[in-house]
Amino acid sequence: MMRVTLLYFARLREQFGTGSESAALPSEVKTLNDLLAWLRARGGNWASELAEGRAFRLAVNQDMVGPEAVLNDGDEVAIFPPVTGG
Amino acid sequence: MKIQVQTAPFDLNAEVAALYAANPKVGAVAAFLGLVRDVNEGDGIATLTLEHYPGMTERALAKIVDEAKGRWDMLDCTVIHRVGEMKPTEPIVLVAVASGHRQDAFAACEFIMDYLKTRAPFWKKEATPDGERWVEARESDDAAAARWQNKG
Numbered sequence: 001m002m003r004v005t006l007l008y009f010a011r012l013r014e015q016f017g018t019g020s021e022s023a024a025l026p027s028e029v030k031t032l033n034d035l036l037a038w039l040r041a042r043g044g045n046w047a048s049e050l051a052e053g054r055a056f057r058l059a060v061n062q063d064m065v066g067p068e069a070v071l072n073d074g075d076e077v078a079i080f081p082p083v084t085g086g
Numbered sequence: 087m088k089i090q091v092q093t094a095p096f097d098l099n100a101e102v103a104a105l106y107a108a109n110p111k112v113g114a115v116a117a118f119l120g121l122v123r124d125v126n127e128g129d130g131i132a133t134l135t136l137e138h139y140p141g142m143t144e145r146a147l148a149k150i151v152d153e154a155k156g157r158w159d160m161l162d163c164t165v166i167h168r169v170g171e172m173k174p175t176e177p178i179v180l181v182a183v184a185s186g187h188r189q190d191a192f193a194a195c196e197f198i199m200d201y202l203k204t205r206a207p208f209w210k211k212e213a214t215p216d217g218e219r220w221v222e223a224r225e226s227d228d229a230a231a232a233r234w235q236n237k238g
Contacts, residue, residue, distance in 0.1 A: 010137055010209035011220045055223070057207075062142035064205070078139060078207075082223035085136065085167060085208025086120055086179055086199060 001027065002073045004035075009080035012056065015045040025071070032058050033067045035077065055082050087155075087163045089147045091138055093170040096180060105162045105184040112161050116191035117182035118199050124174035126221070129214040136169040136178065139207035143167075150201040154183075157197065158190040165198065167208065197234055204231040 002025045013019045029038050040047045050056065059078040060069050071077070088104075098119060106112040122134045147165050154160060162184040172178060181198045185191040210221040 007139070009139055009207065010211070059139075059142060059207070062139075062145050064146075078142065080139070080207060081209060081220065083204065083207050084210045084221045084223050085138070085206050086203040086227075 001025065002029070002071060004071060004073070004075045004077050007076065007078040007080075009078065011081050012049055012079055015049050017045075030070060031067070032060070032065065032069045032071065032077070035071060036067065050079070056080065057082060087148075087151055088165070089144055089151065090164075090166045091140075091143055091147075091169055092166065093168060095168070095177065096166045098177070098180060101164050101166065101180060102182050105164060105182055109161060109184070111186060112184040113186045114188040114191040115182055115184045116188065116195040117180065118195050119177055120179040120199075122172045122174045122176050122178055126212060126214075129216070131174060132213045132215075133171050133173055134178070135171045135211045135213075136167075137209045137211070138167075138169050143207050146206045147202065150198055150205060153201070154194045154198050158183075158194040159185050159187075160190065160194050161185055163194070163198070165202070167202070167206070169208070200227070200230045200234060203227045 004023055004025060006023050007020050008016050029035050036050050040050050057080055058065055058067060061076050102115055102117050105115050124131055151163055160183055164182045166180045168178050181195050183191045183194040204227050211218055212221055
């Protein structure tokens, strides 16, 4: 079993009602795509905000990556809306 | 190279002077100052609140500055981005690049800002008369960053 830290920012943090959680992932969750499917299965805002076609970005250990990225035990995974700084 | 994320205001003159005062090789400093406007998408803005991802934000800014150093002659550089609540007319961001000549300073400064807009994890929330709302990312910012991929 793999344990990762999940971080949510901005609109997603508000919609999910939390900024971070420690998650024990079932063994079938191997990539970010798998993780997104696992989170969508929670339903409600998780399903709607992370639905296919919605705009959000992913980072693993503070580097932006694509949804095909493979997860490792202890990873810090962040999900956030497209950035709007500057 | 100085990269800082802070809630406090910054002193533009002091930051720019620090880039050249001790280095006689600097012939040009290009500085960009981003400010809070009092209107966006046709609505009045009372306050703007900036959120960031501590750790990743600094890391992303350092990577952007490193990429700029690989493309242009940069003698020094300062990037300061504020977070927290700000009011119209307050500075949000400073990007200042010191080079031997203006072309490198201008180009590197613009590049760093364009990449910051699309790659550094900051998010803006604005307070309008109708309530608070998150600012949506603009396609024009993606286009501005993309144009650097084929030139340098």
